[in-house]
Amino acid sequence: MSLLIAEALLIDPEAGTETEGAVKISEGKIDRVLTQPAEIEAEMFRMRNILRCGGKVLAPGIVDLGVKVCEPGERHKESFRSAGRAAAAGGVTTMITRPDTTPVIDTPEQLEFVARRAAQDAPVNIHPMAALTKARQGREMVEIGFLRDAGAVAFSDCDSVVADARVFARALTYARSLGALVVAHPQEPGLTAGAAATSGKFASLRGLPAVSPMAERLGLERDLALAEMTGAKYHADNLSTARSLPALERAKAAGLDVTAGANIHHLTLNELDVGDYRTFFKIKPPLRSEDDRQAMVEAVASSVIDIISSMHTPQDEESKRRPFEEAASGAVALETLLPAALRLYHAGQLSLPQLFRALSRNPARRLGLPSGRLAPGAPADLVLFDAHAPFVLDRYALQSKSKNTPFDGAKMQGRVLRTWVAGEEVYARG
Amino acid sequence: MSFRQRHLLGIEDLAPRDITTILDLADQYVDLNRAQVKHADTLAGLTQINMFFEASTRTQASFEIAGKRLGADVMNMAMQHSSVKKGETLIDTALTLNAMHPDLLVVRHPMSGAVNLLAEKVNCAVLNAGDGRHEHPTQALLDALTIRRAKGRLHRLTIAICGDIAHSRVARSNILLLGKMESRIRLIGPPTLIPAGAADWGVEVDDDMAAGLRDADVVMMLRLQKERMDGGFIPSEREYYHRFGLDAEKLGHAKPDAIVMHPGPMNRGVEIDGTIADDINRSVIQDQVEMGVAVRMAAMDLLARNLKAKPEGVYA
Numbered sequence: 011m012s013l014l015i016a017e018a019l020l021i022d023p024e025a026g027t028e029t030e031g032a033v034k035i036s037e038g039k040i041d042r043v044l045t046q047p048a049e050i051e052a053e054m055f056r057m058r059n060i061l062r063c064g065g066k067v068l069a070p071g072i073v074d075l076g077v078k079v080c081e082p083g084e085r086h087k088e089s090f091r092s093a094g095r096a097a098a099a100g101g102v103t104t105m106i107t108r109p110d111t112t113p114v115i116d117t118p119e120q121l122e123f124v125a126r127r128a129a130q131d132a133p134v135n136i137h138p139m140a141a142l143t144k145a146r147q148g149r150e151m152v153e154i155g156f157l158r159d160a161g162a163v164a165f166s167d168c169d170s171v172v173a174d175a176r177v178f179a180r181a182l183t184y185a186r187s188l189g190a191l192v193v194a195h196p197q198e199p200g201l202t203a204g205a206a207a208t209s210g211k212f213a214s215l216r217g218l219p220a221v222s223p224m225a226e227r228l229g230l231e232r233d234l235a236l237a238e239m240t241g242a243k244y245h246a247d248n249l250s251t252a253r254s255l256p257a258l259e260r261a262k263a264a265g266l267d268v269t270a271g272a273n274i275h276h277l278t279l280n281e282l283d284v285g286d287y288r289t290f291f292k293i294k295p296p297l298r299s300e301d302d303r304q305a306m307v308e309a310v311a312s313s314v315i316d317i318i319s320s321m322h323t324p325q326d327e328e329s330k331r332r333p334f335e336e337a338a339s340g341a342v343a344l345e346t347l348l349p350a351a352l353r354l355y356h357a358g359q360l361s362l363p364q365l366f367r368a369l370s371r372n373p374a375r376r377l378g379l380p381s382g383r384l385a386p387g388a389p390a391d392l393v394l395f396d397a398h399a400p401f402v403l404d405r406y407a408l409q410s411k412s413k414n415t416p417f418d419g420a421k422m423q424g425r426v427l428r429t430w431v432a433g434e435e436v437y438a439r440g
Numbered sequence: 441m442s443f444r445q446r447h448l449l450g451i452e453d454l455a456p457r458d459i460t461t462i463l464d465l466a467d468q469y470v471d472l473n474r475a476q477v478k479h480a481d482t483l484a485g486l487t488q489i490n491m492f493f494e495a496s497t498r499t500q501a502s503f504e505i506a507g508k509r510l511g512a513d514v515m516n517m518a519m520q521h522s523s524v525k526k527g528e529t530l531i532d533t534a535l536t537l538n539a540m541h542p543d544l545l546v547v548r549h550p551m552s553g554a555v556n557l558l559a560e561k562v563n564c565a566v567l568n569a570g571d572g573r574h575e576h577p578t579q580a581l582l583d584a585l586t587i588r589r590a591k592g593r594l595h596r597l598t599i600a601i602c603g604d605i606a607h608s609r610v611a612r613s614n615i616l617l618l619g620k621m622e623s624r625i626r627l628i629g630p631p632t633l634i635p636a637g638a639a640d641w642g643v644e645v646d647d648d649m650a651a652g653l654r655d656a657d658v659v660m661m662l663r664l665q666k667e668r669m670d671g672g673f674i675p676s677e678r679e680y681y682h683r684f685g686l687d688a689e690k691l692g693h694a695k696p697d698a699i700v701m702h703p704g705p706m707n708r709g710v711e712i713d714g715t716i717a718d719d720i721n722r723s724v725i726q727d728q729v730e731m732g733v734a735v736r737m738a739a740m741d742l743l744a745r746n747l748k749a750k751p752e753g754v755y756a
Contacts, residue, residue: 211637215452217552217574217609220636287553331531333551335572 012036013433014057016050018394021069022384023367033068035390038432042386063394066427069366070382071103071391072347073373075271076139076168076193076247077322078340079105081127082120083112087412088324093344094132096409098437100345101393101426102320104135104381106373109146110168116141116152118160125161133436134429135391137163137377142181142192148172151181158190163377164245166193169294171229173199175236182242191377195248196229197295206335207296212281218334223251223298230254234261237268245376247271248321250295252305259314269376271317272306274343278350279303279416289330289337291416293321307359310368317376318368320347324412342410346417352397352424362397390433399425443742447559447566450575451616459617463585466731466738470585473509473734482741483512486543491533492569493519493549498704498729499569499579503546506736512544530554531561538562543747544740547571552609565743567736573609578739579703580613582732584621586724587658589731590699594621600653600694602628603662603684603711606635606673610703611662615643628652629684632673649684653693660701661686661712677710687713691722699724 016032020043031045034053044050054060074097080087097105107124109115115124121140128136140162144150147170154165165185171194172178185192205221207213213220230246234257237244246258249272261268273293281297291297309315323340330337343350351369354360360368374382381391405418429437443461445453472478488507492500500516507514519533528536530549537545538561545566547555552572559566570576588594599618605611605627618625625643627634639645646652653659664680674680686700700716700723708714717723 209636211640214635214637215612215641217572217612222636287556328529331529331557333530333549333554333557333572335551335553 012041012057012059014053014060015068015392015394016054016060016062017065018063018068019065020045020384021067021362021366023070023363023371024383024385026363026367028362030065033384033392035392035430035433038390040384040386040388040390043384066394067362067397068392068394069362070370070384070388071393071429071431072101072369073104073106073377073379073382074102074322074344074347075106075317075319075373075377076108077105077320077344078108078110078324080111080324082123087326088410090127090131090136092409092411093322094134096342096344097132097134098429098431099409099426101348101395101429102134102344103391103393103429103431104137104374104379105132106163106377107136107138108168109139109141109166110170114141114145116144116146118153118156121157121160121162134431135381137161137379139164139166139193141165142167143172143177146170148174148177151177151184154181154185154190155188158188164191164193166247169195169248171195171197171199175232178233179236179240182236182240182244186240186242189243191243191245193245193247194233196226196233196246198225198228201225201228202295205296206292207284208281208298210281210299212284216284216287221296223253223302226251226295227253227257231257234266234268237261237266238264241267243267245269245271247319248273248295249315250276250298250306251302255305255309255314262314269316269372270314271319272310272315273321274318274347274350275321275341275416277303277307277310277318278353283416287334289332289334290341290414290418292334292337292339293323293341294339307354311360311364316368316372318351318365319373320344324410325414326412330414340414342408342412342415344410345408346403346415346422348393348395348426349422349424350417353422355397356423390430392430393426394428395424395426397424399423401425444746445743446746448577448739448743449556449559449566449568451577451580451613451620452575454620456620459581459584459620462581462735462738462742463588465741466581466585466734469734469737470731473730478509479511480509481511483507483510483544483744486512486744487541488512488514488544488546488740489537489542490514490516490546490569491519491537491548492517493547493554494570495520496548496569499548502729502732503567503569503736506733506740507544509733510737510741512740530558534558534561538564544743565747567739567743570609573607573612575613576609577613578732578736579610580617581739582728582735583614583660583701583703584617585731585735586701586728587699589727590724591657594618595623597623597657598626598655599623599658599660600626600628600656601660601662602649602652602686604633604664605629605638605662606633607665608662614660615641619643626652626656630674630680649690650693653690656694656698658701659686659691659694659698663703663705664707664711681710685709685711685713686716688716691716698722701725701728703728
């Protein structure tokens with residue numbers, strides 16, 4: 011069945027435009043994108059199934075790189091069903107899942123389990139990542155070829171750094187021969203060990219073990235050198251500090267096949283938000299200074315940082331209600347990703363096309379997916395939202411099983427109204 | 441006299457007048473402690489539980505004597521050997537104890553912020569007896585009382601805090617307290633033991649004892665916390681003693697009437713020369729211990745008054 015989504019503000023991250031118009035979808039794909047009044051009028055006359063949006067924003071659905079669904083192992087924290095609902099409610103039409111589950115996704119058999127569970131239970135697209143080394147221990151590479159055949163879109167040991175440069179170099183070299191993307195969260199593990207905060211006045215006053223942001227730059231510089239050496243496809247994810255940016259710019263200018271990502275929390279919060287040991291603000295790497303946050307937002311605007319992701323990490327109450335040093339890291343963010351990102355739009359720092367370039371188009375492109383575009387032939391993965399609707403976030407209203415969001419009680423602006431995946435409506439508000 | 445705090449979690453929460461209130465009352469308790477009959481019934485009928493998740497001899501003994509002299513029923517729980525080892529979380533431990541209706545809970549814990557977390561879950565008054573590297577408020581108060589009695593004031597003094605600042609909750613609480621009372625603070629130690637961002641605290645930082653001790657009124661030595669070090673902060677104890685240990689020569693740079701303090705337990709020959717520590721003209725280390733009991737009596741007395749002021753069964 012065809013549908014005409016009319017009277018919407020269309021965000022085209024590819025062209026960098028926002029225009030009033032309509033989108034016709036049929037058979038799961040975008041059929042036409044209409045911006046000329048005469049064309050729209052003609053199509054509205056022809057079509058029976060029309061959704062009038064009253065000027066609300068229509069954008070390509072978010073492609074979220076690095077979502078943790080706690081299946082297998084910790085289904086009480088998050089399942090494919092609950093994560094899928096949260097994604098749909100948050101305008102995320104594609105989740106790229108992390109392999110740092112228990113057990114680690116490091117064999118084709120485990121990857122098939124994930125793919126099957128995802129297809130059964132989640133209303134959105136799911137593409138799994140696999141670990142880069144067995145059990146994420148940084149010693150032996152996984153079966154990159156088999157895993158790629160089984161559907162792994164990228165390979166990552168997530169927050170566990172492959173400390174041995176020789177192992178990492180070999181894995182990059184091998185991955186390159188298969189054209190596989192390697193995703194890393196660069197840090198120097200010797201410096202980050204045991205740290206719960208970013209070193210500086212705040213962490214010292216709170217008496218928290220802390221790490222210098224320089225640890226990230228050290229890890230990134232090493233990874234970039236190895237990417238240059240091997241020619242591999244490399245994505246530095248979860249970057250958080252200004253000190254990382256010059257190295258990144260140099261690598262990109264030198265033509266390396268390198269991209270970079272940031273976690274929405276590092277773009278919208280800073281270390282002072284931790285306040286009196288509020289563990290819902292404990293993430294990894296730890297929240298940084300306000301200067302770092304500003305630099306990261308500017309880096310998204312100038313495309314030094316390509317991708318914004320939620321780094322969705324469910325944790326139950328028990329693992330968070332502990333002394334700060336012992337408490338688990340991470341935050342749920344599938345549903346808060348868009349309203350949090352819209353803070354940057356409302357602050358005048360990023361335009362809507364710039365935001366969706368980082369949320370949808372760039373991640374889809376980097377992973378070789380056809381989505382992330384508002385163009386004929388692209389999958390009809392779309393999100394319709396009111397960019398201005400104000401609300402106060404109630405964590406118990408979230409779809410995720412875990413409620414560990416730092417935005418509980420926060421005033422936010424921007425609500426998802428409808429979400430479509432391959433032309434199917436998977437979420438409609440109220 | 442007004443002291444409105446419900447807990448004593450850190451110096452950070454106290455206003456200068458709160459500090460003065462505690463010290464003034466503590467002065468009175470010093471007199472009581474020096475009398476032959478050292479007993480009052482200020483806390484009679486109240487239950488005080490000392491919960492130490494980290495080994496302690498002097499602080500625990502000090503809190504116990506303070507409570508007993510004021511007539512409280514005092515119980516000690518050495519938590520490092522108990523249910524925590526069986527996997528119980530801090531919050532469950534707190535709730536269990538809370539159900540026994542203590543009035544005063546004295547807590548020491550190896551993690552920064554743990555006492556704040558626990559205080560959120562109980563109905564009684566909580567006193568922080570040291571949490572990780574964060575705060576040790578009664579130590580800072582007893583140091584302040586010692587300084588005030590020796591120097592007659594807390595403002596416009598030059599106070600040198602020397603040694604392992606990075607791992608020291610005593611240093612943090614003292615920096616906050618003496619800063620609030622408008623004294624000048626110098627931190628002296630090897631750069632590996634000075635916390636990042638210390639220069640932004642409104643203190644001076646030095647890595648040379650001779651320069652740092654110049655014209656100091658108070659020299660506060662800290663214990664080298666070997667148990668909190670996971671490797672490689674200083675090359676050796678003998679080099680540390682040579683560069684940062686307090687001996688007569690280094691003390692010569694301070695004012696002639698400068699006093700020497702140490703929160704104990706001391707590592708003689710590591711951070712301080714034994715003869716300096718024992719010099720009755722300079723060292724006030726034994727006075728600190730005496731003031732400790734008085735300050736803890738005052739703090740518990742003030743918190744207990746707020747407990748009584750609260751209507752029955754209503755806890756904010």
